[in-house]
Each structure stands twice: as C-alpha cells, then as structure tokens.
Amino acid sequence: MSLISPLQNVQSKEQRLRVIREHLEAFDVEPVFPLSLFEQAVVNLDSCSGIEPSCKVEGNTLFASRFNALIENWPRSIEQSLKFLDAVESRVGISVDRKLLEQFLAVHLNSNKITASLFGIDLRPNFKDSSLKIHIQLAGDQDCDELIMTALALDKGSYSPEVMEVLLKDCFMIGFDFFLNGYSVLEFYTCCSGKEPQPMVGKRGQYLRPYIEKKFSKKIIGLMNEATMLMAGFSKANSEPVLYFEFEKLKDIKESFLFNSLGDRIYGFCKNTEVDGSVSVGVTEKALEKSKLEEFRFYYRKKCV
Secondary structure, three states: OOOOOHHHHHHHHHHHHHHHHHHHHHOOOOOOOOHHHHHHHHHOOOOOOEEEEEEEEEOOEEEEEEEEEEEOOOOHHHHHHHHHHHHHHOOOOOOOOOHHHHHHHHHHOOOOOEEEEEEEEEOOOOHHHOEEEEEEEEOOOOOOHHHHHHHHHHHOOOOOHHHHHHHHHHEEEEEEEEEOOOOEEEEEEEEEEOOOOOHHHOOOOOOHHHHHHHHOOHHHHHHHHHOOEEEEEEOOOOOOOEEEEEEOOHHHHHHHOOEOHHHHHHHHHHHOOOOOOOEEEEEOOOHHHOOOEOEEEEEOOEOOO
C-alpha cells in the first residue's frame, strides 16, 4: 500500500514539471526534440526522488537542456526508463543503440546490488548531437565487481591497471549514454569522500583517492580536500576523466572556483532558487589550468517528493 496520498502524488508531478520549466526559462532555452517526451516520461513516473538540472558551458556557449530524473524503485525504474527510449524511437528516423544496456540487463536485471537508476537528456540545437542517458546506481555496502566487470567487458575500453583497480573497487554508478546519431558509450563513475567521511560513499574511495593524489595536480588535490565528495567519470570517449566536485553548500562553490560570465549567471540563478542539498561542478584537469573556468558542468538538485 502506497504511503503517498493522491494529492501528494499530483503535487509531486507538478513539481517535476515546474523544476524543468523554471530551469529552461532561466536560461532562455528553446524547447527542442525530445524535451516534450522527457517531460511526459517524468510526469508518468510512479515516484521520483528528485530532478537534477544542469548546464554545460563550452567557452561562450551554454547548453542548459540537461536533466536527470532520479528513481529509487529498481527494477521498476529501468522499465520506466526504457519506455522513454521507446517513445523517442517511435519517431521516424530515430534509432537508439541500446544493445550494450540490453546485454548488461540480461545478466544483472534482478541483482540485489543495484539500488536505483536515473534517466536523462542532454539536448542540443541539432537533435543528432543530443543524447539520452540511463545510469545504474550500485549498492555502497557491497562488492559489485561482477556488475562492473560485465560493463567493462561490454565497453572494451583500454584502461591502465591502476584505473582498472579504481573502477572495480570504487565505481558507484554505470552510465549508458545514447546519442541520437546512433552512437552509444559507457561511463564509469567512481567516488571518494572529500574533507570528511561521507556515509553514501560506503566502502568506496580506497583506490580513487590515492590515484588522484598520485596522478593529479596540487590544485585538484586541494579541491578534493575542500569538497564534500569527489566523483571521477572514466570513459573511453574522453581523453581524460571528468572530475565532479560536490559541495554541501552553494557558497562553497563560489569560494572554490572562478567562473566566466556564464558560470556567474548559473551561480546567480541557483542562489536565487531553492536548491535542495548538494551542488557540484564537473571539470577536467586541463580546464582548471585557466584562471577562470570556461569549460565545465554545473549541477544542482531539486526534490520532488
């Protein structure tokens, strides 16, 4: 029996749409395909623990049609995510290469080591440059080597022995990205605690932290020790990992990074809206070499329960 009343359920669905549309309005985003399908999929969710809007900045260009919907009810969550892919593929001329995800699910759909999933979009003016996302979250209190090994075998990426150790022991989420040009790619998200131990990190971080301390600059290490948590995303599609510095309070981001004017605009919007919980900035080490950030991702979260 559901503990959520019909009224609460309606309010939650309204809140999901409101979060998306307030973000789009704030950054003057024109609705492009398949945004309407994503909104419908989000409204149809049985439950949604939150919407995570984000912006990606590339110099003077801002991409703000980026959203993730967070769902904790596995495996029901993956069923609803796949329905979204179905809806996108129903449009003439659209093909989503989900073969790698299907092969992974054929082995691990009923695993008790998967706790949640999310689905999302990263939309661009040319829809064939856009992508859909399904990310699978792993239990923090268990060894998930077999799930990660399956994903690595499907990925066929070339990683150093040190990185392989990090991926096997500190991966907390496996990402499947589907580009609307027919290309698909995997990404492995690892994590470690920052300035203080974090319960959600669980057993992870014993390999990522020493790897960061050995391979990255003093600036990266300093930011890691200021942040609440560090996440590192590894993918054969990227020449270097993307580092996501998560902070408990919005003001901590401003104290840790200098942004270009677009970054200041994003920060200003977040300051004037009710951000629920942590915020994070995703960068590469190369991007941090500049005095002001010009290439980065900026994430915040809004609860919808």
